Amino acid sequence: MLTPFERMIAKRYLWPGKGEGFIALVAGISVGVVMLSVAMLVLVMSVMGGFRTEMLEKFSGLNGHAIIQAYGGELDGWESVLDDVRATEGVTDASPLIEQPLVASVNGRLNPVFVRGNTPEDLALISDKVVFGDIASLQPDAGRVAIGSRLAANMGARVGDTVTLINPSGRTTPFGTTFRQVPYEVGAIVEFGLYDFDEKFVVMPMSEAQTLLLMGDTIGLIRINVTDPDNVSGILGQVEQDLTGRAVIADWKTINSTLFEALEIERVAMAFVLSFMVLVASFNILSSLVMLVRAKTRDIAIMRTMGATRRSLLKIFVTTGTTIGAIGTISGLVLGFVLLLFRNEIVDGIAYVTGAQIWDPEVRFLTSLPVRIDAWEVIGVVALAIGLSFLATLYPALKASNTDPVQVLRYE
Numbered sequence: 034m035l036t037p038f039e040r041m042i043a044k045r046y047l048w049p050g051k052g053e054g055f056i057a058l059v060a061g062i063s064v065g066v067v068m069l070s071v072a073m074l075v076l077v078m079s080v081m082g083g084f085r086t087e088m089l090e091k092f093s094g095l096n097g098h099a100i101i102q103a104y105g106g107e108l109d110g111w112e113s114v115l116d117d118v119r120a121t122e123g124v125t126d127a128s129p130l131i132e133q134p135l136v137a138s139v140n141g142r143l144n145p146v147f148v149r150g151n152t153p154e155d156l157a158l159i160s161d162k163v164v165f166g167d168i169a170s171l172q173p174d175a176g177r178v179a180i181g182s183r184l185a186a187n188m189g190a191r192v193g194d195t196v197t198l199i200n201p202s203g204r205t206t207p208f209g210t211t212f213r214q215v216p217y218e219v220g221a222i223v224e225f226g227l228y229d230f231d232e233k234f235v236v237m238p239m240s241e242a243q244t245l246l247l248m249g250d251t252i253g254l255i256r257i258n259v260t261d262p263d264n265v266s267g268i269l270g271q272v273e274q275d276l277t278g279r280a281v282i283a284d285w286k287t288i289n290s291t292l293f294e295a296l297e298i299e300r301v302a303m304a305f306v307l308s309f310m311v312l313v314a315s316f317n318i319l320s321s322l323v324m325l326v327r328a329k330t331r332d333i334a335i336m337r338t339m340g341a342t343r344r345s346l347l348k349i350f351v352t353t354g355t356t357i358g359a360i361g362t363i364s365g366l367v368l369g370f371v372l373l374l375f376r377n378e379i380v381d382g383i384a385y386v387t388g389a390q391i392w393d394p395e396v397r398f399l400t401s402l403p404v405r406i407d408a409w410e411v412i413g414v415v416a417l418a419i420g421l422s423f424l425a426t427l428y429p430a431l432k433a434s435n436t437d438p439v440q441v442l443r444y445e
Contacts, residue, residue: 063317067361070310075369081300087403097256099284123268130254139188150242166192166221177220181231315421322429343434350430358422
């Protein structure tokens, strides 16, 4: 704890007097650099964390944390497999799924698509993603489908229009295999938030997909969600052994391994590089305190002759430097949170001024800039900034505390 005397002197040294403008300038630069470095660290870590979390949530919301893929595209006896998966400890949800690449046609315009057959429960989960229409209209034998928003835009399709799905694996006739073409009414237009899904997905009830693909009562996939996504392979280890030779389990890490590994490497690299900004700020604090000590050498000597201890002087200059770092850190947190709050507006503004598309959904997969603020990461950034600021004060504080008043005042 500081004594009233130490607190008064430290407060006085935080605001250098007349003739010490250069010291004040360096101290101000130190605060500014700490502020910017903390703000950038919080901004980058939160955006990168949000990007990873958002990607995982969107992928898991549509594909689950893992997928059982049947050899040959059809999983016989899938009901018993589904029951075993649901009974596995750590599994929170499992549902059958059909997914097949086909071709869609609207008014003669052809587009490659992924047709997905979902259970009524899974269809209800995407009701909040509906832009136009009603997902409840997708009933078995109703002949209605839901399509992605970008697919609708590319094909010029609206709710109520007819989209024809073309299955190249049609029925075999004496004249060869004929394409199977089935018209469906667009019952809903959905926006998943992932570019690839919005551009290619056609969703329909499970029974409709089985009829379209001539699969009978079989399915091709089982979508699984677990309590701990990072330990999905451990949770499903026994299930994978039981399905050996019949199917393979692909978890979210395997399906999107390149993407998530690249995200993690980029996140760590950005955090490491931006941490050097905090180090630069601590050197600025060091230089400002060194100049302050040199400018206040006579005052330090006088305080020593008046009874100030070395410990008091050490505490005064450590407090002064650490306070500069703390002011910069708090300011950086405020600036970082403000930037996060208006992140999308800032990106749009930069794109408008430069004429370049900063956030391209085709590249980033997501249609908006995500963010996730991790309290522990913020605490780590604050600890780094305050810790380096404290270390930067030690040398000038020790220099001040070791000042010999006799040598300083000998010729005064």
